[in-house]
Amino acid sequence: CTKMDNTNPNVPSTVNPGVILPQVIYNTSNTLVGNAFELNNELIQYTCMNNTFTEVQRFKLLPSNSNGLWAMYSRMRDLNDIIAMGDKTTDMANYKAIAIIVQTYIYAVLTDTYGDIPFSEAGLGTTGNIYMPKYDKQEDIYVKMLENLRTAADMLKGASPLLYGGDPVYNGNLVRWQKFANSLRLRLLMRSSGKLSTAVSDIKTLLSDPQQYPVMESNDDNFVYRYSGSLPDASPLSLNYVRDFDFKYKSVSAFIVDSLKKLNDSRLFQYARPTNASAGTANPQYVGLPNALPVTESANYNGGYNFQSYLGTRFQSNTEPAIWMGFSELLFLKAEAAQKGYFNGQPKELYEAAIRASFAYWGAPFTESYLSQPGVFYDGSLSKIYLQKFYALFFSGMEAWNEYRRTGYPVLVPGPTNINDGKVPNRIPYPLSEQSLNRTNYNDAAKRMGNDNMNHKMWWQP
Amino acid sequence: KAQSGGIKGIVMDADNEPVFGVSIECKPQAKNEKSISTFSNEKGEFSFTGLKDGSKYDLFFSHLNYTRHSIADLLIKEGDNNSLLVKLKAVDNSLNEVIVTSLGITKEKKRLGYAVQEVKGADLNTAKGGNMLSGLQGKVAGLNMTQVSGGLAGSNRIVLRGESSLNLNKNIAMVVVDGVPINNNLGTGASSDLSIDYGSGGAEINPDDIASISIMKGPNAAALYGSRAANGVIIIKTKRAAEGKRLGVSVTSNTSFDRVLQTPEFQNEYGGGTGVGLNYYSYGDGPDGPNTSNSGHNWGAKFNGQNFIQYGSPIGPDGKRIASPWRAHPDNVKDFYVTGITYMNGLSVQKSADVANFRASYNHYRQTGIMPNTELNRHQFNTNSTIKLSSKLSFNANVNYINSFSDNLPVMGYGGASPTYNFIWTERNASMDWFRNYWQKGQEGIKQDYYFTWGDNPYMTMYEQLNGMDRNRLFGNVHFNYSILPDLTLMVRTGLDYSGERRSSQRPKSSVVAINGLYRRQDLDYLERNSDFLLSYTAPKMGKFNLSASAGGNNLQINTSSNTVTANGLVIPGVYNLGNASGRPIVEEFNSQKIVNSLYGVADLDYDNTFFLQLTARNDWSSTLPRNNNSYFYSSASLSALMTEALNIKSDVLNYWKLRASYAQVGNDTDPYQTSAYYEYNTLPGTVGLPAAIPNTNLKPEITGSFEIGTELKLLNNRVSLDASWYSATSKNQILRSPLSQATYYGSKVMNAGEISNKGWEMVLGVTPVKKKLVWDIFFTASANRSKVVELADGVESYVMASAQGATIEARVGGRMGDIYGVGLLRNEAGKVIYKGGVPVFTSNTLRLGNYNPDWLGGIRNSLRYKDWSMSVLLDGKFGGKIYSFTHVTGTEAGSLANTLPGREGGIIGDGVVLNGDGSYSPNTERVAAYTYYRGYYKRPNVESSTFDASFVKLREVILGYRLPARFLKDKLVQSLDCSLTGRNLLLFTKVPGVDPETSFVSGGTVVPGIENAQIPSTRSLGIDIKITF
Known part of the structure; x- marks a missing residue:
């Protein structure tokens, strides 16, 4: 008889990081696009459901809304694996640095959604037998995230090339990874600048020494995942994955449509498509649907669905990239920092460059006259920066919602059927699974988060 | 002279x-x-x-x-x-009745200390279905069958004595043919598509080859069959040549007709529309107003004889649709289904001679389904023959070859490519005739023509989205028996069950699930080989004691292999070949091997032919467990006492009384490759990642202990017989994937945990009220089971065993196996439903909404014989137990079902309360439109509102038989001629609206009871069966 062997012949037991990293970035990208589509865009009035299937636009946030976001924790498994490889072998230290950056990015998304989350005890199931990790305070997580980003960027300075490839974003250009790490650090520093005593001086240091701390310098430095378009490597919103009619359950919000129309902003034609009735005619109409109308009104708004605009067709294409962080966002952050005097920069130039970068990214025709109209012209007010940043952050994960909670811009008027007294929620409840699988720690954290309340503020919120 | x-x-x-x-x-x-x-x-x-x-x-x-x-x-x-x-x-059946037990050994039933029930082949081979095992329903106490209603193949899930494992698939009874286990796994389709029933192993056996089926309900057979027998065994004995030296030939022919048993009850008063204030309908913009957006809802305008522009409206000379009468098509769903026809034609020959007996059979099975263009075919060959090579040595071969194939099997469940899904969302004003031409003109093969963008034209589904299958299967065994000494015999045997299957799925361009078309090939191999020996010894009589003993060993090897290649996107429409893939096809491959070696022994001791004791012991070594834990031992003891003999009772009232008791233990292993860490291939080609489950290098075998007592009685000159059992079993150390907080970065951990306690009773009662020229037999079975979750892993209070459409099947500590959980209606302390805005508020957490297992189940069969006529009527049912109907959820949401009619004019005030500002409750007085009310009350993911009492009674089987009297068979060429009219599943009595409570959700090879997910309707069949022997 044959040998009693229990070795799985189908799969490897050792691999190099080059075959792990691409799927982590791919899978995280899918979640980011999905979260933007389901949550961020609805909360922040980029889009609204034109039927009653979900209640996000009405701010009815349930633990089940967390399922996709919280599942990002499982991406950390493979990132931890890469980090462990880097600890073992010095020639994989560069992969370790990349893994830390990606991990920090994901942690930032998680903590900015929930506040306190498992961090210091997370991921210790196999090595530390911790199956119920405690929730750390957001403040402590921020300190650690900033430290990790600095370390990772340092590790990449002069690092040797990636031995095993597997970098689908920068194709092994480690300077760009450094730029991404520093840009992300700027994002987190700015977010925590109102609370973290060291943040402002760190921003100053970071932005004053481009040699030491390079940040994104053009749209080529954008951290976007570009789907090849060949299945399964296609945008999660493409027709392969989201049926056309499901996609069209969302109309573009009246708020963004009207705002862009007022400025003759050509990004509108990227973000939205003409109404069915006017498509292909000489005079295509772009009509947004106000958020959170009563069902009847929303179905009949402007004469029915045929007279409302859906999201731009590009978002249904196989190759629409997933935006993690772009050059224009970096410029807006710099503009804000300069305006606030955190570093020695020209806010107007940075602001205008940010707008140009955004138009360029979206492939929207740009004329300099756009900048001179009263609604855009830079007058030294932060609100202009915040508002333009809102237009630019379309479909960028949860970032527009994050910025809204930090800055209070744009000034949103929640729709008549909202169930939160006209307040945009500050957080999303933890998923149900935590209540059953990590109950004690969940209860502690929930208590700190106003009983897991969606109106409980983030630590960094003013 | x-x-x-x-x-x-x-x-x-x-x-x-x-x-x-x-x-x-x-x-x-x-x-x-x-x-x-x-x-x-x-x-x-x-x-x-x-x-x-x-x-x-x-x-x-x-x-x-x-x-x-x-x-x-x-x-x-x-x-x-x-x-x-x-x-x-x-x-006198009571004393000499023999029954097939483990390893094909026949034993007198009186000797057995545990419950075994036998069903004769003749009770299974007249009213036949696609799955021979379906014939057991209602006839065996303690057997709980869940059907996959696919219209074809008819896979089912058979659970004996309730569920004792947290793994749904591990609760299924083992199937053994002539002493050798066969594969009875469910074969369903893989990946992103909906489920397809490819048939289960036991289904493929030709019912005309079956001599008898013994059902060993407890784990007592495990000593001889190993771990898989822990959930009971279905032991099939196939026919051999009968005594008598003439050449025996028999011909059977069976034809039956299947019709839909039950479709949802649709309303026929209102047509398409979302109800949101529009009182017209228009397919596309028209003179009545803009396009009303064809959403599949039926909350639209009342059918009042008006004219609207509809999808099927005639097209005028300007190419535009002309408004046509707004009326219901009440039979638009029924019109789609066709009459399924099943033909089974078989031939067998047999002959016995001094040194040999021979039997061979061939059966051809062809079934067409109730879904158009679906079919299933089988060629079944069997031979079971013995030759005596010498006075001491004999050889037997039992070989079955089965070729099953189909050009198209239907998909089941809720999704755009499923006709049953599309029917829920079909407008009541729609006619099936609108859809029969399913290509857009000039775009044949490229663009389907349908009035939704989110579902596939059901006719395109049936005629273009084909799911083919071709399976070659060989199973059986060969064995030698050698009498070393008169009291000592040796049996050596090898049994095999091999199947090689090729599946293909094709989806044309513009399919909802594959807009660029899809072609998938799957090659599946399964091989199970059991090689064993058994040495049997009968000791010389010692006073009133008799002793016999057997010892044996077994080597089990299971190899599986699957290859799936999917071409997402086709270059040339309509060409289904991997070479026509528009990109790199996705390839998945999995191979596994499992080996279990075993040694075992059985000893039978009796005293004065009155008291019988059996002891068994077995040790297994399984390749799936860590080397240091891979050996495990288990044993059993059973006792039978003939009280009528022991107490010397000779009475016409009490003819026979037996008491029995037994205790059995079974160890169990797991699937291969659970004990070390590996990477797994990620969805993104060319990449890998760590699996979500933390492997366990210290796994231990599972262990189940079961105790049963029972009695058998024959009363009143054998006119009444009773067989009753009570049992209690405990399963510990279950190998499961215990869920973890995702913050551990993992989803689960493979571990030994959990304890399930399982108690129940079962009884079989036979009564012969009339035994004159007319013989009337009543046969009654009943059973009840309660499986409780005593313990799960540390800190784990709930283990999700399955989930679908918002409902979960969860094991929770203190709960019962089979509990259904889901979101329900929020109630105040007085139990009144709380309303807000005219619709109910739902709970934020999930509630226990019932249990899919029945409180008890049973069957009653009346058989009448009068001269050459016979008739048998079987009713069976399940009582208690719940089912969650997703057809009801969505059919109500869509306004398609008749239950959505009340309140269409004038609205509805929901029965419940509203929360006042001061925390008190007052009755709900808010009147809302019908569509708001129904879509609110039954809204997903609320499971409670569409969970129903699944109790039912079915008229399962009716057979009217006539045997041609001998006087017409004078020429002796024909020995017998039997002709029967048969009916199966003729009537259904249930409170579940519109669906058969016997249907179940099928997902990835697992039948999930308790959840109905827009399944294909079950069928009633009528047929004729003819048997002729020469």
């Missing part, structure tokens, strides 16, 4: 009733003369003529139900009328 004489006579039974059909052989004592034979007629009369005066003859009387009788040395005298009155004694 030799004169001729004769013998005549009459055959009677103990009640002095004539016995019909007794075979009588008249054997002359003189050499060179041939024996002659005849049968008794319905008056019990027989006669022989032309016998030699003065010669001596021996007469032999034989009949299945009577003991063999003989009259020797009968001297024929001319002139004497030689008239005989022969009294036959009924076979």
